[in-house]
Amino acid sequence: MFREELDNLLQKNLVRQVVSRASAQGARVTIGSQKYINFSSNDYLGLSHHPLVVASVKAVLDTYGFGSGASRLLAGGTVLHEKLEAEIADFKGTEDARVFNSGYAANIGMIPAIAREGDVIYSDELNHASIIDGCRLSRAKTVIYRHGDITMLEELVRKEQGQRKVIITDSIFSMDGDLAPLGDIYQICRGYGVLLYLDDAHGTGVLGDGRGARNHFNLPSEPWVIQMGTFSKALGSYGAFVAGSKETIHWISQTARSLIFSTALPPCVISGSLTALNLVRKGGSLIQKLWTNRKQLAEGLSRLGYDIKKSASPIIPIMTGTIPDTTRIASELFKQGIYVPAIRPPTVDTPRLRLTVTSDHDSDDLALLIRTLENLQG
Ligand SMILES: Cc1ncc(COP(=O)(O)O)c(C=O)c1O
Missing domain, CATH: 3.40.640.10 (Type I PLP-dependent aspartate aminotransferase-like (Major domain))
Known part of the structure; x- marks a missing residue:
């Protein structure tokens, strides 16, 4: 019934998948039987599992x-x-x-x-x-x-x-x-x-x-x-x-x-x-940690030369070029245990990786993401 429309999406590399966790939400999640460092949730203060x-x-x-x-x-x-x-x-x-x-x-x-x-x-x-x-x-x-x-x-x-x-x-x-x-x-x-x-x-x-x-x-x-x-x-x-x-x-x-x-x-x-x-x-320290993490990540991404647009919050887009480039980087990261969603049209006009950082991440998580992205740059 919807074959033609679905094929059309497939050709344009625009098919989205529903991803299911086998763990609580957080900086570390289990998807399938693998553990991932997670940069996809809006659970900025890690309260979903507090x-x-x-x-x-x-x-x-x-x-x-x-x-x-x-x-x-x-x-x-x-x-x-x-x-x-x-x-x-x-x-x-x-x-x-x-x-x-x-x-x-x-x-x-x-x-x-x-x-x-x-x-x-x-x-x-x-x-x-x-x-x-x-x-x-x-x-x-x-x-x-x-x-x-x-x-x-x-x-x-x-x-x-x-x-x-x-x-x-x-x-x-x-x-x-x-x-x-x-x-x-x-x-x-x-x-x-x-x-x-x-x-x-x-x-x-x-x-x-x-x-x-x-x-x-x-x-x-x-x-x-x-x-x-x-x-x-x-x-x-x-x-x-x-x-x-x-x-x-x-x-x-x-x-x-x-x-x-x-x-x-x-x-x-x-x-x-x-x-x-x-x-x-009462959450001064949680909010502080969120912003410290945000600073570390934004600085690291800028050092790698990424365009993070005018991000001034824990949501940091990185503009990764075409749709195939964006999905390729997201799937390379995924293979290496890092979950960052690729956002494509129609959600946005310009494809990007959308990173969200939380107070639940630690400094090593952020350093690992930066290192991995750097290696992918070749
Ligand atoms: C700006 C904005 N408004 C509203 C919503 C919808 O909120 P909810 O997920 O609670 O339905 C979202 C969710 O992504 C959002 O980003």
Whole structure:
């Protein structure tokens, strides 16, 4: 039924494979029966397998059971969900917050809840796929601006007519690892009365002492700023949240379809997120180690002459040329016990290896990766 389309992908070297671990997530993983040093996960602080997180997941099973049985509006949630929302609001400096089932679900539910036909969304061209899908679902006019181009963004905001205007941006871009110019975006929002929807999926737990991009850029909490973030990356758990004013959270709780029409996250997942959040709040040394590792790796890659674009985060792309070159380097690394995913179109325009470094790596892991890449350069 799909033979022709699959053959077409195969010819272009674009077939993706599902990779399954036989171990916990972390800096070292088992795939098949082989051990690999892993540079593919977004588990930036190694919390997915932290003993306190794992213990807290187990601890609530006897009281709350496993499944949730219904959506939040039908008592699928628990007091743990409520506690997590209060803690997230406090952590993000907002009046209120709501938990969503994933980052993807948050974006496809939130964006249509805050923008509709007659409104205008301004979306960075490198925003995550879930934002693109959310924009499509909203039926608002979506205007794409060049990546991080503030001059273009301001011109477009001035030019377009809409009932409500919303700027949507990733904080850390998931395939390039660079940061949005959030200070300038704030100024535009303030100056023109535009709503800001910030996807801080990769910034939460990583930037600004773990509190995320708003803290990193030292920007005030404003009623016109909506911060989305995930538990699935630096917090090592699953799910997402949206933090904002009481009115915003009340409104989206009436209208975000992915919240209303989907079963709530299991309480044990929420318990793991609560513990992870607590660790991030106290997690000075974990976050420090992450950034020390990031520095070592970025310096090593630059020494080898790799273009790492404008990466300023634990996501470091290395631009490896053509699709065959990129897949060849990834499979050579794999043969030598190092797992680095090759990212190809349609996920990105330009093929690359996408490295993610975590606090779980040690200095020897990073040195080994650099040495191996150097040997592959010949
Ligand atoms: C910027 C961004 N937003 C949203 C998501 C989706 O988050 P989740 O994996 O929790 O669905 C991702 C995941 O890769 C992401 O990178």
